[in-house]
Amino acid sequence: MHHLHPLLFLVLLAASPPVATAATFDCVGGVYKANNTYEANLRRLAAVLPAETAASKGLHASRGVGYWPNRPRASSQCYWGVSSSSCAACVAGAFREAERACPYGKKAVIFARNCTLSLADFPRPLGFGTISWFDLLGAGLVFQAIGFAWLFFLLLQEWRDKRRASMMRYSSLPSGDQ
Known part of the structure; x- marks a missing residue:
């Protein structure tokens, strides 16, 4: 779990509006289609967080809910001195504000009077979606080359062992001079 740095918390607290009903927001980007799995997971997240x-x-x-690519995540923080019931109400209100201010938005930051909510989607797993068949083929060829090199090494070892054994056999044969 990621924790909000105390200095960042003070900056966010100073940036929050002084009026109880006002909230500032920033729609960062990314959109989802209505009535899909991402939206259902976002609603589950809004119910739990x-x-x-x-x-x-x-x-x-x-917290994050669901599986990629339909996995929204959210982080929320209530300010110091807020009761737990006010905190829950503020975070729930921030979800509603995010839905109103950034319709179908995957990424948003809401600064309410008593809390902050940050919505995002999980990024793609490393490399997923950006790997081409040529990349996979290249990696496969590297592993294949390593396999052939290992096989060549083993065959060379066996050939040397047989040659050595053959040399020892010929050197230990009695000669006719003795």
Whole structure:
């Protein structure tokens, strides 16, 4: 679980609006289609995260729901001095604000008076979606070359052992001079 750095927390606290009903937001990018798996997972996340945030010791939580590529994630933080019930209500409100301000947005940051919510989608697994058949073929050829080199080494070892054994046999034969 990632924790919010104390200095960043103070910056976020200073950036939060002073009016109780106002919230600032930033729609960072990425969109999803309506009525799909990503949206269903986002709704599951919105149902779970407020309670988890309010129940945590430091009033912060981070969670992802579902499997990639339909795996939204969210981090929430309530400010110091906020009750757990106010925290849960604030995070739930921040989810609603994100849906209103950034419709179908995968990435958003909401700064409410008592909390902060950050929404994102999980990035692609490393290299997934960017590997071409040529990349796979190249890696396969490298492994194949290593395999052939190993096989050649083993055959060379066997040939040397047989040659050595043959030489010892010929050198230990009695000669006719004796």
